[in-house]
Amino acid sequence: MPVLVKDYTWSETDTEVLITVPLKGVKPSKADIFSSEDYVKINYTPYLFEVFLYAPVVEEESSIRVGNGVVEMRLCKKEKVIWGQLESNIKMDKEEMRRKREDVVKAVQEKMEQEQMERATKKREAEKLAIKQQMQLEEEAHSKIEKEKQDERDKAMEELEEWKQHKQEETKTTSITNKPTIQPAQLKQQQNSKLSHNMWQDNKDIPDSQRPAPRSGGKITVNFTPRYFPTAARESTEKEEQEWLAKMAAARKIQAGTPSEINKNNPMLLKDKACGFFKAGDYEAAINAFSQAISLNPMLPVLYSNRAACYLKLNDNEKCIQDATRALELLYPVVPSNHIQRAKVFVRRGTAYANIGNHGLALQDYEAAEKLDPDNTQLQTDIVQIRNLISCDS
Template identity: 45%
Template structure:
């Protein structure tokens, strides 16, 4: 049952009633105000202020301001006269209930009407925008069509002028036999000159290319020497053998690819069959929150190459996010098995896998493990 607010205050003028309701620490977004011409309600759970007004007010011009711990409500009067009191004196619960229900029904109808008007306004704006867009597109199509017609007429006129000029040239050549004979001789002589000239140019280019060629290179061998690996720790404390074993395992893991599965996935591109590419794809999916996509990418990469510990460790992180805790433990354990022997180069990876496995155990309440 709500707690009724009794420490409110109110003042009035001949035209307006002002009501000040303390909000008792409530935030502005949690305050709900309902106002009609005969009823006012200010609700901020668990408190409630309710007023059955003494005279009718203009609900359309009423306003409310919420801030600084109070709600200030302005109610313009329908008739300019002095009120003897803010609320009517009645203890009739049935009458109060009737006024309350009537006011709430009217308020809901008002909200529904405003929502309907807003939807109609949005519909009109969309319709106007669509008509304007269609009009602009129509004008643009007409402009393009006009440009096409102009270009077509221009091209047709040029073609007709060229045809007319060609016919005039033919008529002129037929009327002067000596000019035809001279033209024929020129056509007969010109190809021979062109052929001779082309032959000379071709020979000149061939000689130039031969002259520009550099002499052949002298063959020989290049000697390469490698410096020995140096470890920061003293020799009696160093783990040279473990370091070498770990490097060999890494190199072997890079070379290990399931050839049978590659044949099955021949429909994919060469890039999509690369475990490193799939790992990067899984990392991007994980960063964007697509944990199922990341699991799929890591799983396909693991099917192609089961020797890369980072794939198991990263998939364990995805299973942690998806609450697949037993799978997370299994993948983290597999990653730790591959991260052997323990050396400085894989210390960070072993720490990540251990933390992920430990987190899964904790969420399963297996604290000893």
């Protein structure tokens, strides 16, 4: 049975409400906050703060801050008016309160599902646009190369026509009987010219003695398609990068279901739905959705990583460690594009190790995450705290 928090404070103006709830020594990370336009709940075991607001507020303009042993909420009113009281009059009706809770949770879940569907649609449209633009760039590059080749061919044909015209003019002014004798060196040069210029071999009307000398060399500039990983040649990990891309491509191919079965057989939409449950605080429902997605596509590391976060919320540290370990196995080889993902998984597994008292392994995971994300100051702070715990244990 949770302990209801009654020693909170609140104040108001005609535009906003300020509520301060004490955490009573519970870590801020343990506080589970759920809010809507007319309902606020903060669950931090064994304490529970719950309030049905007197009037609706604007969620998008409101803010909640956790720190310094309290939870501070700034809620913006929809209407500029003084309430005079914080809580709604339904507080004394338990059945009405229960129904209100269910309606609020259902409305928030539906809103999150709709937002997830919209984000998924926008993401697919962006991917299609990116593919179309990439194909257009490749087509333009191909057309440019073909144009340069055609220009070179046209130039060569012009030179050939000019040379033929020049030879015809020389023939008119020179007597056939006075035709000069071909020297051995000149004959050798003509033979080499014949081997180097196959394009003139079909012109049977041109004698070998009148074939031109080889053309001067030319230069063609070729622009290559950019690599997926823009890494300098001396630092290239192309083999690992290609292995990673192949694994991700294989994982994306494992898609099941049709539009009529969109929530049952599509692992990515199941993932989005599970994320909605997670944000709503329904971690068991999120685990069920992630598990169903994994059964459809067991090669996506994000499914194991997110399910590990759910287990961590439920203090099921052993299962969190198992899922995090599996996610790290799938996030291999280590390439720049998965550094941040691997860092998150290391932090989740390290937190689970710390919860069961294995601070040594927790420190190893946090240090591994810090190497992948060196600019994260919060990781550096957590590492110092874990080292202090290890010092206390020894």
